[in-house]
Amino acid sequence: MDISRRQLAGVILAGTVVGQSAAQAPAQAPPPSADAQLEGARSERRIAAQIIARVPLPMTVEPAFQFKA
Structure with a gap:
């Protein structure tokens, strides 16, 4: 399979974008x-x-306690 550097970079970047968006989906509970x-x-x-x-x-x-009222 022949793939150019640009195609390889596009695949890698697309994968990281999808990974980042999936990681950011649950913003806050x-x-x-x-x-x-x-x-x-x-x-x-x-x-x-x-x-x-x-x-x-x-x-x-333990210290000795004396409670005086």
């Missing part, structure tokens, strides 16, 4: 609702609490 944001924040806090709970902490490290 709609913003999450307030309930979704709340559930996301709660799940992040649960994960953070699980990570903190994995670390052993001796009682001598």
Whole structure:
């Protein structure tokens, strides 16, 4: 198959244009609702609490609290 440099360049450029337009098609997702944001924040806090709970902490490290009213 004989193909000229111009034809080859045209095929390559056409492929990149199609690839770029396909990549840009889903521009932005709609913003999450307030309930979704709340559930996301709660799940992040649960994960953070699980990570903190994995670390052993001796009682001598924790400060003594005295609550006076």
